[in-house]
Amino acid sequence: MATASCCRRDRAARSWCAARWSWKATTRTRRPRARLRRMAGTTPAISATSTATATCTSSIAPRYMIITGGFNVCSIEVENALRAHEAVQDCAVIGLPDDKWGERIVAVVQPRAGHTVDASALAAFVKQQIGSIKTPKQIEVWDDLPRSKVGKVLKPDIRARLVQRF
Known part of the structure; x- marks a missing residue:
């Protein structure tokens, strides 16, 4: 009985750590900023469209x-x-x-x-x-x-x- 609960805790801990690690890994990469730069064309703070309007993000x-x-x-x-x-x-x-x-x-x-x-x-x-x-x-x-x-x-x-x- 004790080993089963221990394995369950380990599995839960491993999945929690894996989810936490994947969350940290996605937020710390430069991919979101690079994607925003590609969309904007000039700066990561402003994404402009062809109709001469711009949408400001929180980093303005x-x-x-x-x-x-x-x-x-x-x-x-x-x-x-x-x-x-x-x-x-x-x-x-x-x-x-x-x-x-x-x-x-x-x-x-x-x-x-x-x-x-x-x-x-x-x-x-x-x-x-x-x-x-x-x-x-x-x-x-x-x-x-x-x-x-x-x-x-x-x-x-x-x-x-x-x-x-x-």
């Missing part, structure tokens, strides 16, 4: 997340939807403090040469692309966006300029 930097009304909105996803519009050359999306929603989504858009940007038409376009929750509540049209020496858009400068105005 907090500075790219806007929390509005309890929903996490990735600014890169909104920027990609804005850039899909024919009149938009470049844009930046930031979150500004809001009393009701916590943060409101604000988009600053640079129009293409020879085009004019209608804020309401652009908001309707983005709403159709990614939904009403992720649509910017305020759209600013600027001739030039502040850029670094390398050519990247400086979101902290945009945020500082918008906070001063409001």
Whole structure:
């Protein structure tokens, strides 16, 4: 009797250890990240599709997340939807403090040469692309966006300029 219960415990212990080991082995490999990189094409944090929308994963930097009304909105996803519009050359999306929603989504858009940007038409376009929750509540049209020496858009400068105005 004692040997049978001991064997049962060993079998149970072996299966538990095997399950635990297989769980650890699958989470510690680089396969999930490599698969995500193949899907995204560029970074493991963002997977982009051909319709110019992106889906953020949990490993995205907090500075790219806007929390509005309890929903996490990735600014890169909104920027990609804005850039899909024919009149938009470049844009930046930031979150500004809001009393009701916590943060409101604000988009600053640079129009293409020879085009004019209608804020309401652009908001309707983005709403159709990614939904009403992720649509910017305020759209600013600027001739030039502040850029670094390398050519990247400086979101902290945009945020500082918008906070001063409001």
